[in-house]
Amino acid sequence: MASRQSMLQNHPEICRHLLWFFGVAACVKLLLIPSYHSTDFEVHRHWLALTRSLPLSQWYSDETSPWTLDYPPFFAYFEYFLSFFARLVDPQIVDVHQGLNYEADTVVYFQRISVIVSDLCLVYGIYRLTRKLEAKKRVAMWILVIWSPALVIVDHMHFQYNGFLLGLLMLSISYLQDGRDVMGGFLFAVLLCFKHLFAVAGPVYFVYLLRHYCRGGLLKGLGRLAAMGTVVVAVFAAAFGPFFYHGQIQQVISRMFPFGRGLCHAYWAPNFWVFYIILDKGLAFLLKKFGIDIPTPAASFTGGLVGDSSPFAVLPQVTPLSTLIMVLLALSPCLVKIWKNPHPGSVARWISYAYTCGFLFGWHVHEKASLHFVIPLAIVAVQSLEDAQHYFLLSIATCYSLFPLLYEAQEYPIKVVLLLLHSMLMWFGFSAKFSKKGSSSSSSRSGEEGEFVIGWGGKCYIIGIVIVETWGQLLHPYFLGDKLPFAPLLLISIYCGVEVVYSWVWQLKRIMAD
Amino acid sequence: MFGLLVRWTVSLHSYSGAGNPPKFGDYEAQRHWMEITVNLPAQDWKLLMRFTVLSSDLLIFFPSVLYFIHAYYDVHSRGRKADVAWHILLILINPCLVLIDHGHFQYNCISLGLALAAVAAILSQRDLLACVLFCLSLNHKQMSTYFAPAFFSHLLGKCLRRKHPLLEISKLGLVVLGTFAMVWWPYLHSRDAALQVLSRLAPFERGIYEDYVANFWCTSSVLIKWKRLFPTQSLRLFSMVATILACLPSMIQQILAPSSKGFLYGLLNSSLSFYLFSFQVHEKSILLPLLPATLLAMEWPRPFKLLTHYALFSMFPLVCRDNLILPYIALYALCIFLYHPPGGRWDDSKRQGSTPLSLVSVLLTLAYLGSLVLHIVYLTVRPPERYPFLFEALIMLLSFSHFVLFAFHTNTKQWMLSGHLIGSDKGKKQH
Numbered sequence: 001m002a003s004r005q006s007m008l009q010n011h012p013e014i015c016r017h018l019l020w021f022f023g024v025a026a027c028v029k030l031l032l033i034p035s036y037h038s039t040d041f042e043v044h045r046h047w048l049a050l051t052r053s054l055p056l057s058q059w060y061s062d063e064t065s066p067w068t069l070d071y072p073p074f075f076a077y078f079e080y081f082l083s084f085f086a087r088l089v090d091p092q093i094v095d096v097h098q099g100l101n102y103e104a105d106t107v108v109y110f111q112r113i114s115v116i117v118s119d120l121c122l123v124y125g126i127y128r129l130t131r132k133l134e135a136k137k138r139v140a141m142w143i144l145v146i147w148s149p150a151l152v153i154v155d156h157m158h159f160q161y162n163g164f165l166l167g168l169l170m171l172s173i174s175y176l177q178d179g180r181d182v183m184g185g186f187l188f189a190v191l192l193c194f195k196h197l198f199a200v201a202g203p204v205y206f207v208y209l210l211r212h213y214c215r216g217g218l219l220k221g222l223g224r225l226a227a228m229g230t231v232v233v234a235v236f237a238a239a240f241g242p243f244f245y246h247g248q249i250q251q252v253i254s255r256m257f258p259f260g261r262g263l264c265h266a267y268w269a270p271n272f273w274v275f276y277i278i279l280d281k282g283l284a285f286l287l288k289k290f291g292i293d294i295p296t297p298a299a300s301f302t303g304g305l306v307g308d309s310s311p312f313a314v315l316p317q318v319t320p321l322s323t324l325i326m327v328l329l330a331l332s333p334c335l336v337k338i339w340k341n342p343h344p345g346s347v348a349r350w351i352s353y354a355y356t357c358g359f360l361f362g363w364h365v366h367e368k369a370s371l372h373f374v375i376p377l378a379i380v381a382v383q384s385l386e387d388a389q390h391y392f393l394l395s396i397a398t399c400y401s402l403f404p405l406l407y408e409a410q411e412y413p414i415k416v417v418l419l420l421l422h423s424m425l426m427w428f429g430f431s432a433k434f435s436k437k438g439s440s441s442s443s444s445r446s447g448e449e450g451e452f453v454i455g456w457g458g459k460c461y462i463i464g465i466v467i468v469e470t471w472g473q474l475l476h477p478y479f480l481g482d483k484l485p486f487a488p489l490l491l492i493s494i495y496c497g498v499e500v501v502y503s504w505v506w507q508l509k510r511i512m513a514d
Numbered sequence: 515m516f517g518l519l520v521r522w523t524v525s526l527h528s529y530s531g532a533g534n535p536p537k538f539g540d541y542e543a544q545r546h547w548m549e550i551t552v553n554l555p556a557q558d559w560k561l562l563m564r565f566t567v568l569s570s571d572l573l574i575f576f577p578s579v580l581y582f583i584h585a586y587y588d589v590h591s592r593g594r595k596a597d598v599a600w601h602i603l604l605i606l607i608n609p610c611l612v613l614i615d616h617g618h619f620q621y622n623c624i625s626l627g628l629a630l631a632a633v634a635a636i637l638s639q640r641d642l643l644a645c646v647l648f649c650l651s652l653n654h655k656q657m658s659t660y661f662a663p664a665f666f667s668h669l670l671g672k673c674l675r676r677k678h679p680l681l682e683i684s685k686l687g688l689v690v691l692g693t694f695a696m697v698w699w700p701y702l703h704s705r706d707a708a709l710q711v712l713s714r715l716a717p718f719e720r721g722i723y724e725d726y727v728a729n730f731w732c733t734s735s736v737l738i739k740w741k742r743l744f745p746t747q748s749l750r751l752f753s754m755v756a757t758i759l760a761c762l763p764s765m766i767q768q769i770l771a772p773s774s775k776g777f778l779y780g781l782l783n784s785s786l787s788f789y790l791f792s793f794q795v796h797e798k799s800i801l802l803p804l805l806p807a808t809l810l811a812m813e814w815p816r817p818f819k820l821l822t823h824y825a826l827f828s829m830f831p832l833v834c835r836d837n838l839i840l841p842y843i844a845l846y847a848l849c850i851f852l853y854h855p856p857g858g859r860w861d862d863s864k865r866q867g868s869t870p871l872s873l874v875s876v877l878l879t880l881a882y883l884g885s886l887v888l889h890i891v892y893l894t895v896r897p898p899e900r901y902p903f904l905f906e907a908l909i910m911l912l913s914f915s916h917f918v919l920f921a922f923h924t925n926t927k928q929w930m931l932s933g934h935l936i937g938s939d940k941g942k943k944q945h
Binding site: 034 | 565840841843844845847848851852854855
């Protein structure tokens with residue numbers, strides 16, 4: 001499907017080509033409109049009603065619904081903007097009381113289509129990132145991002161608005177890659193005011209911009225620092241200003257950072273803490289066997305509940321602060337590297353690494369957060385053979401870890417086929433790019449030669465996924481019936497966690513070697 | 515690229531199936547038939563049914579497509595890899611088939627798949643296998659008789675060219691009888707049972723047309739009220755005669771000069787003539803002409819796109835009744851995207867030698883725009899009291915006129931083929 005010419009196509013052609021990709025994806029997403037949606041759907045509908053019907057001062061203090069506003073103000077403004085159209089479509093959507101748990105067709109169509117349209121932001125971000133690449137790399141990236149199954153599963157079925165948020169991130173990265181640091185920083189600040197979860201990459205941005213932008217001697221450097229600082233402060237002021245004015249800022253902060261939620265989400269994201277918990281349980285079990293008395297913690301992880309505290313029997317307790325420290329520790333080698341050599345080409349790599357650390361060591365991480373590092377990593381994946389091979393496995397593992405989000409039987413073929421399709425597209429795309437026939441004229445860099453093959457480790461891993469899935473779907477109900485219902489989910493978490501940890505180590509090695 | 519595109523269409527199939535409410539008529543009919551054999555709690559039915567359609571599609575239709583592609587591109591070896599991939603995609607994302615089988619709910623994919631496999635067998639010169647497969651297809655759904663004249667004439671033509679025509683014909687005849695016997699075995703123990711099956715298969719008491727199908731009888735009934743003027747018996751006769759007359763030219767052509775490409779055109783022509791003139795035709799029967807059209811898609815892209823459009827359009831009232839408007843739009847948009855891939859390779863109009871501003875193309879474009887408008891009108895405007903089915907009638911008229919045009923076009927194409935081939939045929943090797 002790639003163009004025959006090896007020279008760059010002009011921009012209108014690229015746009016048309018890209019829009020074709022988007023169009024095909026949009027058709028598929030349209031077909032998915034009636035599929036399962038989680039409580040997140042009601043959450044966003046409620047926020048539409050909230051922002052439309054109540055004055056600003058009550059947005060963060062309203063208690064009509066358990067789904068309180070827990071994103072920063074820009075997202076609230078976004079919902080407010082959407083609510084104009086929602087009211088035109090069906091006024092009941094935006095009624096705070098009448099609209100509770102409203103499930104009519106109008107709401108579903110409106111919200112689903114709003115996600116599809118907001119994906120255009122992602123399309124624009126990708127466009128900016130890829131317009132200067134050669135054709136095969138460009139198409140490969142489009143396949144990886146615009147046709148990403150994880151994004152489809154999370155955004156268009158489970159229901160969230162990650163598409164346009166990731167689009168903003170992509171735009172920011174593209175500006176940084178172009179050397180336009182102020183725009184990059186500005187967009188990142190804007191992104192933070194949409195969803196504060198993206199703040200994990202904050203240190204990376206800070207160090208990078210400090211070293212890359214604020215240089216050229218003390219005076220000039222300070223001047224630039226001031227300029228950047230003003231931009232960021234201005235953005236935050238635009239977002240939080242009105243709430244300062246209403247004296248709401250305390251309430252806003254407490255809603256945005258609900259730390260009472262517990263170390264792990266109800267379904268454990270495949271991160272480091274899964275292993276920590278397993279280790280703790282294992283040690284407790286062993287020690288009990290040896291006769292040492294261990295007090296059993298009150299709450300249990302295996303119940304799948306989201307508790308207030310994180311009771312560990314043997315290993316030290318984990319607090320939000322300690323997770324923050326761990327994230328920063330994990331991030332520090334990368335920060336040192338940036339400090340030493342802040343060159344724009346590796347920005348995507350560092351940012352993805354930051355989000356990987358955040359995912360692995362963070363507090364109350366959702367498995368959906370894997371999108372944050374998988375999508376930016378796609379930028380890196382097309383750059384070299386090792387990156388592509390690494391991405392292939394990572395993308396499959398993280399997409400698989402999202403399967404439990406769609407637990408209804410009717411979505412089963414969809415998610416399986418999406419993953420299979422994505423794997424095949426990746427396989428063919430990468431093979432076409434990295435073939436021994438040397439199709440690309442500019443592949444004189446060492447990383448681009450060689451065949452795209454998956455080593456025996458990778459193959460074992462993929463076979464393992466099939467085994468885990470077979471166990472969860474067929475063998476477990478057959479052999480164990482209703483006992484230990486969390487066990488298959490746990491297995492998926494652990495299995496994908498292995499790959500994520502591996503990816504983290506690999507990324508770190510790559511960054512250090514750069 | 516093959517596999518990935520095939521998988522993609524699999525995913526599409528499951529979408530339009532999994533989410534949308536089925537039509538209670540057909541769904542309940544199928545479920546009832548299955549319930550006669552199996553018992554299950556009600557809430558599992560929907561899921562099970564959808565899965566059965568999907569799996570039968572996978573098991574039968576998909577392999578047939580691959581077999582066909584293999585056979586087709588062996589013969590016409592000029593296809594490039596990308597072309598082959600697109601062709602598979604087009605056949606598999608046949609929007610009508612997807613909508614009907616997975617949305618509206620039917621099992622057409624099985625009979626169509628078997629028929630397609632039969633076609634492929636003929637293309638690869640395995641005539642006996644083709645007979646078996648086609649008989650199986652016929653026994654699954656008698657709608658496959660639409661293809662029967664084409665098979666018959668092509669095989670007859672081939673047999674006549676061989677050294678011992680009678681032997682060949684009798685071989686084929688035996689195979690056909692044998693297959694029928696195998697399938698009908700449980701019912702052959704008594705004449706009554708067999709007759710009962712037959713009478714259920716052909717419910718003639720239903721009348722010559724139902725609802726608003728874009729075929730001859732229905733369309734002309736605007737002017738000539740067939741049902742009132744003639745009894746059912748004579749209408750049956752009329753339709754049989756008309757159908758046979760309509761597919762006669764293509765049959766004769768194949769008997770005189772059988773060829774693979776001609777065979778494909780013959781399929782299209784015979785199914786189209788059956789659709790236009792046969793008794794008790796449903797809108798869904800447009801699937802049958804559409805299948806050979808998709809097989810021939812690479813030969814004539816522009817008319818094919820138009821045919822797909824009108825096939826979908828003629829099904830639009832049915833789609834609306836089933837609340838399948840969303841998949842309709844999505845599939846239609848997807849087809850547009852697929853017919854215009856960014857490489858632009860497939861829609862190479864230079865190959866066609868088109869004259870963009872001829873009167874015909876202007877008229878066609880106007881009609882196309884008109885049909886788009888009708889889509890919207892049908893959904894939004896209430897028809898006047900005197901003519902409650904005005905819009906259905908308009909849709910039917912437009913579709914019918916285009917189908918007739920296609921019928922002429924494809925028939926002439928088929929005859930033109932034999933003009934090419936009469937010369938080179940004499941030199942072809944005989945089996």
